[in-house]
Amino acid sequence: MxxxxxxxxxxxxxxxxxxxxxxxxxxxxxxxxxxxxxxxxxxxxxxxxxxxxxxxxxxxxxxxxxxxxxxxxxxxxxxxxxxxxxxxxxxxxxxxxxxxxxxxxxxxxxxxxxxxxxxxxxxxxxxxxxxxxxxxxHCERLHVRRASVADYDDIMLIVQQQNLKTSVSLQPYGLIEIIENPSYHAAVFEDDGRIVGFVAVTFDLHVEDLEENFDLSEFDGFYKEQQLKGEDPGGEEEREVTKQEQHLPTHQASMRSNCFCTEHFVADKDYQTRSTDCIPYLFQLFPDLEYCINILPSASPELPWLQNFVLVPLRPSSLLLTSLYILHRSIGRSVEVRQSVPADRQAVSDLLKSLNLTGLVLEDLDSFYRTRSDPDAVPLQAFVAQVDGQVVGIMIIRDEQDIEFLRAHYNIDSFICLSYYGYEEHAHIRHFVLKPCFYHVTKHWFKEVLRLAHKSCLYHRIYPPLLREQTSCVHPLEFILNCSVPVRPRQQIIYPLEELGINAPSQRITKDQVGQAAAG
Missing domain, CATH: 3.40.630 (Aminopeptidase)
Structure with a gap:
């Protein structure tokens, strides 16, 4: 037992x-x-x-x-x-x-x-x-196909069952217009022939308005180089310039939009999680575009399929009450997590430069390459995440040395049974860097790091900003927080240490440490 x-x-x-x-x-x-x-x-x-x-x-x-x-x-x-x-x-x-x-x-x-x-x-x-x-x-992927007017009743049934207040345009006449409108591509997904969801996407959107309100610096501003006449070596037909692109600012004159937008999405409540099956189909519609975006009112509930998307921060000057989610097409590409080797150093350095990050990452990485430990002789392990051979993330973990302190000061026992774990199974995250557009690999990355490092628990301590910069590099922090649970501090006993003398508890329990802990 x-x-x-x-x-x-x-x-x-x-x-x-x-x-x-x-x-x-x-x-x-x-x-x-x-x-x-x-x-x-x-x-x-x-x-x-x-x-x-x-x-x-x-x-x-x-x-x-x-x-x-x-x-x-x-x-x-x-x-x-x-x-x-x-x-x-x-x-x-x-x-x-x-x-x-x-x-x-x-x-x-x-x-x-x-x-x-x-x-x-x-x-x-x-x-x-x-x-x-x-x-x-046992559970085949949902079948996705182009929607037709004949699907109207099945789609409206899903809309009415969920009482979607935000889908104003998905009302009787609006839905038919969306299905027949050439500016949209409307699709349904089926399970054993039964329609269980609906999605409509469009390429016709104002990217310059998004750039004005959201920080798109890490996503190339949602623009890519425009294919000009006579430059297509493959002999493909020249793409027509849309009215939107004719009015781009001068510095964007040779650029084109690099994203398409999910305008409408609705799924049966029992198929919310499985609705991600439609994502490969959507990217197949736009083989030359890198991003799928979703724009929602800030108060809207987050649907399960949005867990694969990255929430883009608003600019401080923006007054919009909307949220922007993006998904990179690499979600369908191969992901490899492995222990870092010295040949990765230049790729890691380039990754840090591209994200304007500084800190001790390269120093700790060099320590790992040399001795597999930090200057205090505490074991380190370093892992890289690769997508199609490109290094998109680096994680460095350090064996946890303060298990007794953490157990005494935080309610770790509410989440795990510590007696089932050896001291060598605990580690804390020293550095975590990941390109934002590859957010979807985060859970798999953590899972693989735990397996390859032979660890069962990862911890991350959140320090005050000034001290945080001197101890670790975490970018972005929300990636870690979304894959971990916050651990509440325990109410502490104030020991009269001088009176207790040799009977006082170990310093591992009584010493002060700055910061909070999050257990993964």
């Missing part, structure tokens, strides 16, 4: 099935690496798997491993089927679930119904057995 609790405590994802009386019927725990007792390849399981089995489509981005499944008798098959469908439904990037077990282990009937054996690619018997189940067999 203790081992089962430990597995659930440290799992990347744990799912429980219960009945109407809240009685637990089944439970499953999923990790981003195989079980250690099966194969000791936690930080290099991908190479191991590809060397022994036909699993070339499995990667750290799209794969989880089933470590534990328990169920009440008689409901195992139904419960596991519901768990698998739920996991695929709520984990957007997931494509495969793997089950690795010793060769002598026989699968339970419920597992045999769900998982298929992976084909071995070697002549010798592999050190374990491998089984797989894929999304396409």
């Amino acid at each position: 203790v081992s089962e609790l430990l597995v659930s405590e440290k799992a990347n994802l744990a799912v429980t099935v219960s009945n109407t009386k809240e009685d637990v019927l089944a439970h499953a725990s999923f990790f981003d690496h195989p079980a250690v007792h099966v194969v000791d390849h936690r930080d290099n399981w991908e190479a191991f798997l590809h060397a022994h089995f036909s699993a070339n489509k499995c990667s750290p981005v799209n794969t989880l491993f089933l470590h534990l499944f328990v169920s009440e008798p008689g409901v195992a098959a139904a419960s596991l089927d519901e768990i698998i469908r739920t996991v695929f439904r709520i984990t957007v990037e997931l494509e495969h679930i793997l089950l690795l077990c010793p060769n002598a282990c026989a699968l339970e009937p419920a597992l045999e119904e769900i998982f298929e054996p992976l084909q071995c690619v070697t002549d010798t018997r592999p050190p374990c057995s491998a089984f797989i189940c894929s999304r396409e067999d």
Whole structure:
């Protein structure tokens, strides 16, 4: 029983099935690496798997491993089927679930119904057995197609069910105009032929107004170089210059808009998370544009699909009561997280310069390259995030040396059971730098850093601004905060240290430290 609790405590994802009386019927725990007792390849399981089995489509981005499944008798098959469908439904990037077990282990009937054996690619018997189940067999991606007037009733049903006050134009006559208007591309997404969502996008927008009100400096102002007549080596037809581009300022005369806008979006409440399935379709409509943007009133609720977008800050002079969200087309590209090597130093330096950042990042990175530790001999680990081979982020973590202090001063026990974790499993974020347009890789980056570093908990302490600049470089801070939880300070006992003498608590508990902690 203790081992089962430990597995659930440290799992990347744990799912429980219960009945109407809240009685637990089944439970499953999923990790981003195989079980250690099966194969000791936690930080290099991908190479191991590809060397022994036909699993070339499995990667750290799209794969989880089933470590534990328990169920009440008689409901195992139904419960596991519901768990698998739920996991695929709520984990957007997931494509495969793997089950690795010793060769002598026989699968339970419920597992045999769900998982298929992976084909071995070697002549010798592999050190374990491998089984797989894929999304396409349990929860297919939503089908996205162009909307037609015939879809009117199904779309309006979704609008009316959600009582969308902000979708004024999605009223009877407005919806038909949007579907038929050549300035829009309207699409619906379906599940088994049933329409569960609607989206309408347009290229016709005033980028100069956005630049006036929002800080777009890190997104090239949403402009790219204009293709001029006679300069197209591929022989493609010259693109017509829109009225909007004819009135651009002089310094933008040779530039064109590099974004399209999601004007309308509505989805059935049960498909809000899965609505991200329409994003690749939208970028296919505009293959030469880099950004998808979304403009919403500031008071509007944030829909689940906006969690993939970056919120762009308003300029101090702006009086707009709207929010601007952007998404870079790299969301569909390959992401690699790995330990940094000396050859990355120049790319990291260029990344810092492009973001106008200074600080101790390169000093700590050099310390990691030289000794794998800081000047105080505390272990450091450095990891880079790459998209299509380009370094887009650097993270440096340091082994946490003050676990007892943190436990005494912050309510960490409200989030994790510390007795299940060794001291070596804790680290804090020394530096975190990521290009804003690659915000969507943040969760995967954290997950991979925890796996590759063999850590279970990451902490970040928020210091006063002046002290923060001297200790760490975090850009942008909200990326960390969105993937972590704030930990409240504990009410402290004031010890009469002089009276207690040798009976006083350890200085690890009583010493003062500046800052607050956030646990990831």
